[in-house]
Amino acid sequence: MQRATPYNRDDALKAAQDLFWRKGYHATSLKDLEAALNMKPGSIYAAFKSKHALYLNCLERYFQDAVADLEVRMEAAPSVLDALADYLRAFGKEHLASETPVRVCMLVKTALDATDDEPELRERAQAYLANMRSAFEACFRKAQAQGELSSDHDPAHLAVNLQADITAIRIEAQQTGGAITTSWLANRKAQDVLALRQTPDQ
Amino acid sequence: MQRATPYNRDDALKAAQDLFWRKGYHATSLKDLEAALNMKPGSIYAAFKSKHALYLNCLERYFQDAVADLEVRMEAAPSVLDALADYLRAFGKEHLASETPVRVCMLVKTALDATDDEPELRERAQAYLANMRSAFEACFRKAQAQGELSSDHDPAHLAVNLQADITAIRIEAQQTGGAITTSWLANRKAQDVLALRQTPDQ
DNA sequence: CTCACATTTGAGTGATTGCTCAAAAGAATC
DNA sequence: GATTCTTTTGAGCAATCACTCAAATGTGAG
Numbered sequence: 001m002q003r004a005t006p007y008n009r010d011d012a013l014k015a016a017q018d019l020f021w022r023k024g025y026h027a028t029s030l031k032d033l034e035a036a037l038n039m040k041p042g043s044i045y046a047a048f049k050s051k052h053a054l055y056l057n058c059l060e061r062y063f064q065d066a067v068a069d070l071e072v073r074m075e076a077a078p079s080v081l082d083a084l085a086d087y088l089r090a091f092g093k094e095h096l097a098s099e100t101p102v103r104v105c106m107l108v109k110t111a112l113d114a115t116d117d118e119p120e121l122r123e124r125a126q127a128y129l130a131n132m133r134s135a136f137e138a139c140f141r142k143a144q145a146q147g148e149l150s151s152d153h154d155p156a157h158l159a160v161n162l163q164a165d166i167t168a169i170r171i172e173a174q175q176t177g178g179a180i181t182t183s184w185l186a187n188r189k190a191q192d193v194l195a196l197r198q199t200p201d202q
Numbered sequence: 203m204q205r206a207t208p209y210n211r212d213d214a215l216k217a218a219q220d221l222f223w224r225k226g227y228h229a230t231s232l233k234d235l236e237a238a239l240n241m242k243p244g245s246i247y248a249a250f251k252s253k254h255a256l257y258l259n260c261l262e263r264y265f266q267d268a269v270a271d272l273e274v275r276m277e278a279a280p281s282v283l284d285a286l287a288d289y290l291r292a293f294g295k296e297h298l299a300s301e302t303p304v305r306v307c308m309l310v311k312t313a314l315d316a317t318d319d320e321p322e323l324r325e326r327a328q329a330y331l332a333n334m335r336s337a338f339e340a341c342f343r344k345a346q347a348q349g350e351l352s353s354d355h356d357p358a359h360l361a362v363n364l365q366a367d368i369t370a371i372r373i374e375a376q377q378t379g380g381a382i383t384t385s386w387l388a389n390r391k392a393q394d395v396l397a398l399r400q401t402p403d404q
Numbered sequence: 405c406t407c408a409c410a411t412t413t414g415a416g417t418g419a420t421t422g423c424t425c426a427a428a429a430g431a432a433t434c
Numbered sequence: 435g436a437t438t439c440t441t442t443t444g445a446g447c448a449a450t451c452a453c454t455c456a457a458a459t460g461t462g463a464g
Contacts, residue, residue, distance in 0.1 A: 007441095007442090022317075023317050024228070024315060024317070026226070026228035026229045027228045027315075027317045027319070029420080029421070029422085030421075030422055030423080031420085031421090039442085040442065040443055040444060041422085041423065041424085041443090041444080042423090042424075042425075042441090042442065042443060042444075043441075043442055043443080044423095045422095045423065045424075046441075046442080050422080050423080051422065051423090104314055108373065109314060111377055112306055112311060112314065112315075112373070112376070113226060113229075113314075113315060115224075115225050115226070115229045117229070126377060129377070157383075157386060157390075160374070160383050160386065160387055161387060161390060164367075164370035164371070164373070164374055164387055165366075165370065167369070167370050167373055168366035168367065168369050168370040169366070171310065171314070171366070171369055172362070172366055174314070175313055175328055175331070181359075181362050184359060184362065185362055185363060185366055188359075188363060209411095209412090231450080231451070231452085232451075232452055232453075233450085233451090241412085242412065242413055242414060243413090243414080243452085243453065243454085244411090244412065244413060244414075244453090244454075244455075245411075245412055245413080246453095247452095247453065247454075248411075248412080252452080252453080253452065253453090
């Protein structure tokens with residue numbers, strides 16, 4: 001009986017997240033996970049307790065990555081609206097083979113896929129999505145504070161709209177596999193964001 | 203051994219479609235189907251051959267209903283753009299308990315949920331979605347023919363955008379269960395459609 | 405009523421599901 | 435090197451999966 005090198009928790013979570021993201025909760029079997037994590041069932045359960053708990057762990061990881069990505073983008077950009085427009089356009093870009101292809105947000109996919117048998121999956125996904133929405137709302141508030149966005153607009157509403165546009169672009173991206181229609185759609189939605197900018201002192 | 207009354211194929215398909223639509227392909231077991239269709243496994247397989255084939259049958263049914271619904275709406279409306287705007291707003295309306303609640307389009311859900319193990323499900327769903335997109339494109343062409351829409355716009359692009367907006371509204375509707383944010387979003391996207399209308403003889 | 409046919413039945417198929425646990429293997433301490 | 439502790443192993447668990455088929459039951463023709 002040979003022993004594998006002790007598992008690396010972060011590598012395992014990353015692999016599990018990618019697998020769950022691609023196949024969804026129900027279609028992913030423990031056999032699949034064993035292969036992806038290179039771990040035997042006993043090790044998986046010792047480390048993550050259950051398939052359910054492992055999924056929740058991956059979901060949280062995904063969410064935190066998403067929040068971090070948005071924060072980095074916002075800090076680096078001088079203009080909020082430009083940053084959001086770039087954010088949208090990024091989903092429309094064809095990705096190289098080495099990168100992760102653009103897929104539907106794992107939070108959205110989870111919320112859609114979860115059945116009444118696992119209410120916790122849906123609830124957590126929706127909670128994370130609400131959190132992301134608040135982050136977008138904060139972006140628009142910042143744009144207002146910087147005089148880039150008229151105070152006539154409701155940041156909460158704009159956040160709803162932005163999240164909807166992102167979801168739509170990503171669905172288009174996943175289904176077409178990065179065709180030109182996706183980049184066109186992303187550009188169009190990005191223009192909608194930029195059109196919010198108020199012409200100064202008019 | 204008692205015998206049930208012979209099954210009604212259309213009723214059974216309707217029940218199966220609703221169940222598949224709600225739970226998705228993987229999460230729906232034959233036990234679930236037996237209960238929903240009130241049929242024993244043998245009868246189900248005699249009538250529909252397999253779970254896979256039954257799902258494809260339901261998907262086609264769903265698609266044909268969707269096409270028929272759009273056609274009815276377009277025939278009844280004097281203005282194409284008004285009809286499309288109404289179409290969008292309809293997804294934002296809170297539905298009464300007796301009606302089917304607004305859910306994510308079954309075609310989209312199928313395309314997202316399908317794994318590489320069942321490529322046919324994904325392919326068929328995407329083919330139906332492409333067909334719907336063509337129908338939207340035809341609507342915009344009709345609007346151009348009627349002078350309601352400037353010929354500057356590309357109907358194919360507008361169709362992509364419209365389909366994206368519909369998907370986004372329905373996702374919002376399903377997740378919030380028909381909250382006011384959904385109707386707000388639907389109204390906003392409807393306004394985008396109406397904004398395409400060219401002011402005559404300007 | 406009798407017989408031939410069509411349809412439903414439901415126990416049961418092998419395969420797979422998520423998951424467990426006693427034993428084996430390495431690491432750490434003395 | 436002996437002992438203790440931690441971690442991995444993988445055969446195997448009960449339950450469920452999609453699915454089958456011989457027998458039971460209804461239906462229609464003569």
